[in-house]
Amino acid sequence: MFVIITNLYKAHLFSLIVPLNPNRAQRLIKTAFLLILITSPLQAISNPRIAVLYPEAGKRANQLYITIIKSMREHSTAQIQTRTFSANENPADIQQWLSDEKTQLVILLGKKGLKFSTQLSLDIPMLTGAHMAIKANQSSVSLTADPQQLFKQLKKLQPNIKTVNVIYNETNSGWLMKQAQLAANKNQLTLNAIQADDMQASGPALKSLIHSLNPGEDAIWLPFDPILPVKPLLPDLLKKSWDKNLVIFSGNPYHVQQGTLFALFPDYTKLGPQLIDFALKKLKSTEKIYFEPSRYLNSAINVRTASHLGIQISSLQKDNYKMVFPKN
Numbered sequence: 001m002f003v004i005i006t007n008l009y010k011a012h013l014f015s016l017i018v019p020l021n022p023n024r025a026q027r028l029i030k031t032a033f034l035l036i037l038i039t040s041p042l043q044a045i046s047n048p049r050i051a052v053l054y055p056e057a058g059k060r061a062n063q064l065y066i067t068i069i070k071s072m073r074e075h076s077t078a079q080i081q082t083r084t085f086s087a088n089e090n091p092a093d094i095q096q097w098l099s100d101e102k103t104q105l106v107i108l109l110g111k112k113g114l115k116f117s118t119q120l121s122l123d124i125p126m127l128t129g130a131h132m133a134i135k136a137n138q139s140s141v142s143l144t145a146d147p148q149q150l151f152k153q154l155k156k157l158q159p160n161i162k163t164v165n166v167i168y169n170e171t172n173s174g175w176l177m178k179q180a181q182l183a184a185n186k187n188q189l190t191l192n193a194i195q196a197d198d199m200q201a202s203g204p205a206l207k208s209l210i211h212s213l214n215p216g217e218d219a220i221w222l223p224f225d226p227i228l229p230v231k232p233l234l235p236d237l238l239k240k241s242w243d244k245n246l247v248i249f250s251g252n253p254y255h256v257q258q259g260t261l262f263a264l265f266p267d268y269t270k271l272g273p274q275l276i277d278f279a280l281k282k283l284k285s286t287e288k289i290y291f292e293p294s295r296y297l298n299s300a301i302n303v304r305t306a307s308h309l310g311i312q313i314s315s316l317q318k319d320n321y322k323m324v325f326p327k328n
Contacts, residue, residue, distance in 0.1 A: 049079045050279055051103040053094065055112035056084050064268055065109050068130060071272030078276060087112075091119040098122070105279050114138065125282050129275045130268075132224045134175065139289050141271070141278050144224050145251035145264040146293040147180035151187040153262060153299065154219060157311055158247055163190040165209055166221040167202050170195055173225045175291045180221075202227045210237060215245040222250035222260070234258055245309055253300040257325045261309065262301045270296035298322035 052072065054065040073080055081101050085094060098106060104124055108117050111131040117138055120126065129141035154161055164184060168177055177193045184191035194209070196202035206228070210220065220241070222230050230250075238259040241248050248260040256263045274295055300323035303313045318324050 047077050047079060048104040048280070048283055049081070049102055050105050050107060050276075051098055051101060052080055052082045052107045052109065053085055053113060053116070054082070054109040055116070056086050057110070057112075061110070065130070067268060068109065068272045068275070071269055072276045073272075075273035076276040076280075078280070085116060089116070091116075091121075095120060095122065098124075105283055107275055107279060114140070125279075127275075127279060127282060129278075130271060133226070134172065134291055136171070137289060139278075139282060139291065141275055141292045142176075142294065143251075143266050144176060144293045145266070145297055146183075146295045147176065148183040148186065149295070149297055150221065150249065150251070150264055151180075151183045151189055153264060154247070154249060155187050155189070157262065157306070158216075158219070158309070160216050161189065161219050161247065162217045163192055164219050164221050165192045165194070165213060166223060167194045167196050167205050167209065167228060168223060168225050169197065169202070169227040172227065173223060176223060176293065179293065196227055199227050199229050203229050203233060206233060206237070210240050210244070210246065213244070213246055219247040219249065222248060222252070222255060224251060230255070242305075242308065247309065253323050256300040256302045256323065259302060259305055261305050261311075262299065264297040264299050266294040267296045267298045300325065302326070 052069055054069075056062075057065070069080065069082055072078070081103070083094070083097060106120070106122065106124065106126045108114065108126070108128045109130045111133060114128045114131050114133060114135060117126060117128055118135070125139075127139040127141070130143065131140070132143050134140055134142055151164065154164070164180075166177075166180070168174075170177075177191075180193065181191050183189075194205060196205055202225075213220070220237075222228065230252075234255065235258075237248065240246075242259070248255070250256075250260055250263045251265055253263050253265050271294065274292070278292055299321045301313060301318075301321045302325045303318070304326055306313050
């Protein structure tokens with residue numbers, strides 16, 4: 001079919017330039033034909049057909065998915081088709097829909113999207129986003145905050161910090177620690193990453209860690225990792241950190257509300273652009289599986305904790321934070 005169309009196009013082009021010198025006309029035809037061949041695949045890459053699947057959810061979660069998809073469309077010229085899926089969705093129906101839509105890449109949103117991705121058997125690229133968990137065989141944009149930005153903010157608030165201490169599980173967060181090591185090097189920090197196999201090991205390790213740290217030089221990073229029982233341990237950690245003047249930071253504004261110094265957390269209105277950029281990169285890449293943390297972030301700070309640590313936050317500086325605690 002392409003050959004027929006091309007031959008017709010060449011005949012039409014020749015009819016337009018036939019008054020020219022025959023040799024020059026032939027050169028012009030070859031040049032125009034080459035441009036057709038070059039621009040067609042470029043257009044396919046810059047305007048790919050991308051399907052976004054998201055789970056049926058309550059009003060709040062559904063609005064979040066709609067916000068993400070809207071920002072995708074505003075950021076890119078990609079042709080984006082969307083579809084919801086239910087808890088008992090037949091994967092074969094989704095696969096047929098993707099085929100009918102001539103989809104080139106699939107994005108699944110939310111924790112349920114990550115789970116549903118394991119039921120799909122596709123011969124096109126697939127990635128997930130808008131969730132915290134990571135699966136070893138599935139490319140994802142995690143809601144975990146970018147370590148580079150976390151460490152940069154840490155040094156901005158406490159320039160004398162030398163070591164970032166963190167407890168993690170290799171299966172869940174090994175990918176993140178690789179990026180954290182690069183971020184530590186870039187910010188002149190030492191990363192003390194302590195592996196733990198499960199929650200029974202990570203809890204005591206975290207309690208023990210806080211007793212061995214030096215005020216003014218050490219900080220504790222609380223990443224999202226299912227094996228880290230942050231919520232039940234947080235009150236005790238905060239009390240000990242307050243007594244020892246230790247910095248604790250994370251990717252969760254709830255922790256800041258409770259008393260940690262600061263947190264960086266995803267800006268959901270900008271998650272769409274990151275997902276689309278990630279998708280376009282994946283379409284061009286030969287690498288099958290890779291992960292990204294969230295790079296568009298909001299910030300939260302606890303000014304009471306900051307003051308206790310000798311950090312003065314001016315009214316002007318407060319305006320740079322999305323959330324400021326305690327609230328007056």
